[in-house]
Amino acid sequence: MRAAVLHTIGDEKLEIRDDVAVLGPGPGEVHIRVRAAGVCHSDLSAINGGLPQPVPAVLGHEAAGDVLAVGDGVDDLEPGDRVAVNWLPSCGICSHCRRGENHLCMTHVMAGYVMPRFMAGDLPVFGMAGCGSFAEEMVVPRAGAVRIDADVPYEVAALVGCGVTTGVGAVINTARVRPGDTVVVIGCGGVGIAAVQGARLAGAAVIVAVDTVPARHQAALRFGATHSVTPDELSDLQMEVVPEGFDYSFDVVAVPQTLRTAWASTRRGGTVVVVGAGRAEHQVEFSPFELLFEGKSIIPSLYGSADPPRDFSRLLALWKAGRLDIEGMISRRLRLDQVGEALGNLGSGDVIRQVIVQSET
Structure with missing residues (x-):
């Protein structure tokens, strides 16, 4: 599949490769076909060193798509389900989760700093925050995939995955x-x-x-x-x-x-x-x-102190009621090979949010 790969912190361009494969899904994980991915300033911060990011890496963490497959132990999602990606999934058992501070759980995010999510040829590649949505497919923990209604546009759900919720x-x-x-x-x-x-x-x-x-x-x-x-x-x-x-x-x-x-x-x-x-x-x-x-x-x-399984549905209900304008936040629809240009433009005034719309095939 294709993916945009960052090789070195500070690089001005991402390499678009077509020899990338996802790793998994393993037990408790979900394999997603990415349909839309938001271009977030955090991705730019990962490139310029503002946020820590091991490289090489597929950036992107604000996404929506369809379930392709599930790993062992995942029995409440199935292929074809439409999901929004929760880039900060909670483990449910750490001290923060036990206190009800799910948004402070770093278990899965920290795992993403040490565990590659992709292979580009023979090269292990990390995913930003354990995600990597600037690719045609990605694998996330079960808690990182939130089921949404089938009539929600992918690009709307992608923005709920980070910017709107935050x-x-x-x-x-x-x-x-x-x-x-x-x-x-x-x-x-x-x-x-x-x-x-x-x-x-x-x-x-x-x-x-x-x-x-x-x-x-x-x-x-x-x-x-x-x-x-x-x-x-x-x-x-x-x-x-x-x-x-x-x-x-x-x-x-x-x-x-x-x-x-x-x-x-x-x-x-x-x-x-x-x-x-x-x-x-x-x-x-x-x-x-x-x-x-x-x-x-x-x-x-x-992350807006969010509980994504609860808050994604609430925000989408407000969107459906016409009380939350998400489509108006999308300034451009891009191809995967335009992600580098989009990140370079994040400082310009006409950019509210840009969305990469992947191939529908």
Whole structure:
């Protein structure tokens, strides 16, 4: 089969190979024919070293497709079932899972760092986060495949697999925004736009979208923001609309400057939600005095604190009801051999989310 392979961290291009084979499915695993895969900024972060990734690797973790085969012990899925990929599947037995913190379980993801998922000729190849959806087929643990209705378009389900769940979940699951609250979202790419929609669904009275790219401002307003500004304009708007500061600030970029901006724009006693992954070497300074007397909380939102078997169906129900616009987040439909170009364009303002639509054969 064909797959896009990253050979070295920092490479500007992915190699499209047609001699790639998946490994498995082994016991407790599911073999999936990939029908659509989202192009996520995390894939770019894996290329440039922002996120750790063993190489060679097939990137991609935001996907949907059809079950081709199942391994021993999988008796609740069968060939032909339509599934969305959960890139952060829980094991069900670790200390986090036992506490109900399924989104913090790293068992399967860490296995993906040491266990190749593909062979390219004689070369073992890893899959990003144990997935590797920039390929025509992939194998994931049973918990990494969530059955969805057969009438859900693959590209819609693919975006639910990461970007939509991460953004909406940060608002609904992590922050638990309430009707009438005030919200600012810093960074309005795919995940940021999903967070804007999550704030709208939660009933936030003020939803301010912040981005350096002017082209994203109109998009944010279309998806539910009440205001949209550049970072330089945020302070003036805040003084006009919510002088005391926002109840919740969502930092989808997660670099030191944006996190300090999120802190400064949040009211005393409010909450800063870290949604973006950032880089391990970045450091942000806070004094003990401001942490104590500002009374603000800084909380992480990994994968929108999601329980995918529960949340995928909820999000798709909102989409079917016309309350969550997922098709509008798709800016381009691409072929597999265009993935490198798509990743190179992720910083441009016209990109909300790009989707690779695989062959239907």
